[in-house]
Amino acid sequence: MNQLHMSRRQVLRSAAAVAAVAAVGIDPKMVLAAQDGILKIRMAGDLQVLDPGFMIGGPEVAVLYMCMPRLAVREKQPDGTWGWKPSAYVEQLAQDDPTHISFTLKKGMMWSNEGGEITADDVKFSFDRMLKADYSPRWPTLDHVEVKDKYSGTIILKAPFVGIWLMGIASEAGTIVPKSLIEKMKDQKYTMPLPAQCGPYTMVDWQAKQKAVFKANPNWGGPKPYFQEVHLIDVENSKAAELAFEAGEVNLTDVPPDTAARYMKTMPSNAKLINQPGLAYTWMGMNTQHPKLADIRVRKAIQRAIDADAILAAGYAGVCPRAYGIVPVGVLGHRDKSNYSFDPEAAKSLLKEAGVSNLNLEIKAQAGEDAHIATCQIIQSNLADVGITVKITPVDSGPFWNLGQESKGDAWKTLELWIMGFSTTPDPADQLEWFQKSGVGVWNWERWSDPQFEILLKKGREEVDPAKRAAIYVQMQDIMENTGAYFWITFDPRFHVFRDSIAPVFDPSGIPQPELFTKA
Structure with missing residues (x-):
């Protein structure tokens, strides 16, 4: 693998490759300026909101860990x-x-x-x-x-x-x-930058859609971080991030399942791969208030028209588990089956019953998430088989996270289908809280509510018996599924590849915590 590593690095140094890398989202000056002693971590999307009450998540969480x-x-x-x-x-x-x-x-x-x-x-x-x-x-x-x-x-x-x-x-x-x-x-409230900081690191520079730079805080009275400087480098395209890692220009990046499957067979030199069973969950959502999707029979037809196994094989390289809800494996309330299955004939019957034909829909997904785009392609093919035409629209990560939020504009009014992924904590309440009635127009993009769901939500918070609490959360997922607004896909393992010279640390959802990294 040394030969591959060097050839990739040499290619990256070439003028043609610099242009190619720039085309997929990496600033060539940034990539070619690797410096010893700096921890460089790829982030899949730019920082947008560092206010903990209104953040998007992902790399913003890593910033809060380091600086607040x-x-x-x-x-x-x-x-x-x-x-x-x-x-x-x-x-x-x-x-x-x-x-x-x-x-x-x-x-x-x-x-x-x-x-x-x-x-x-x-x-x-x-x-x-x-x-x-x-x-x-x-x-x-x-x-x-x-x-x-x-x-x-x-x-x-x-x-x-x-x-x-x-x-x-x-x-x-x-x-x-x-x-x-x-x-x-x-x-x-605020977006960027932080109004003040107090933590192991201080954010000293932010270049939109390029990188954020952090330096060890000399006034910090707690445990000192190992690395004196950390760069979070914005590379939305996962294949570009893979290329940068193999060239030795980033120390750590998450990688999609197909890349992880390849690395499991042959690792790049001086690298390790870690697979963290996911506290992240992915589904396809449907806007119940959109006129095309207001009939529950149409939504349930779509549920039954999609082949989850084909999605996992094509989009996730067969290395990710199938989901039957949103509570991950190992967390109270995990479901091991759903009440629908892949049945195109049942889907056709439901559409006929609803009097719907020649239906045209749009599905949106994050442009940099290869697995999500591949998922859209399978869904497009599956729905074509039952007479539904689907247009796929990739959306950059920034605008994507605003699609269903009423406070961000009117995009929610025309939103039809989308691929969504949430990261979560190890408590099952955190998976369900976002879908309550008060979340409509915030994170409940499916825009439904149910009185029984609200009652169970309150009971689940207060119940201390694990078995009873688990049963409550299973019932809540039954209610969600019965709206027809959800097609469950997977619990995303977080695959990270990193230099074997570092010892990374991650939070429960797989977000890097650079303040805890050490030398291997």
Whole structure:
């Protein structure tokens, strides 16, 4: 493999390849300027919103981990499950009873940008504002935060919720922001850059659609990061990212399943591949309020017209599991079967019953997600077999994440079909919370609601018996499926290839945590 590695590098250095690489989204100057001692990680899409209440996710989460405070952090347990521990920002953190969590911050933890010291007022402001934010589903039973003194306070819940740690406090949605600076902003929220920072790294540069640069924070009082500098490099096209990795110009990238399958047979030199069973889930959604899809018989026909096994073979190289819901394998409430199956004749009958013929639909997917585009192609072929014509529209990652959000424009009104993937936490509530009635026009792009779903959502938050809680979440997925608005696809394993000289660390959903990386 040394010969392949060198030939790729030489090709990349050639004028023709530089032009080719530029065409698929990498700045040639950025790629050819590799420097020793800098950790370079590919991000599949640009940074857009670093406000924890309104972020998109993905690389934005990695930035919050590196640069911003939380009361707790998630920690993998010896048995492979996830728990939490107090962060480097606190002296004390404890659950005093089912609805009260007390905290005491360390003194002298300072915001940059003249933001002053991190205080209990910052914690109260940060958590209370989440109740009106897009990420409010991560805090379903939060009432308020009560400040005791400058450094201490109590998080008060309206009802017990076992997921409060993994979904809220220890997650990116538990990020603390500087009250004094954000209160001065319009609408008291922000996009880019961070208003102030306090963490192992400081974000020092951001070039839109190119890269973000982070340097170790000399004023950081917690555990020092191993790497002095981190670059997050925006490469939306997965094949271009693969090429850059094999050329030695990035240290780590996620790779699509077909590339992972190839690497399993023959690895690039000086590289390792890691497969993390996914806490991410992928499905095809349907807009129940679109006139073409308002009839549930049409939606159920589409469910039955699509061959999931063909999608997994063609789009996911046969290395990803089939999904029968949105709760991943190993999490309470995982379903091992669905109530529909591949049946084109049943699909034709449902369309005939609905009086629908010559139906034309549009399906949208992220342009840089090769597996999603391949999935669209299988869906296009399958639906053609039952008389439905499908147009495939690839969309860049930035505009894609705005499609179903009413606050971002009117694209939701014409949205018909799409391939969606969410990353999640190890608590099943986090998979279901986004689809409640209040999520319509935010993350519930399918735009449906059901009173029984809302009742079960509340019960699931409060139930502590694992078996009963699992049954609740299975029933909720039954309700989702019966809307006809979902075609389940897979739980995406996160395949990452990285240099064997580094020891990477990832969060439960497979997002890199550069502040925890070390030398192998």
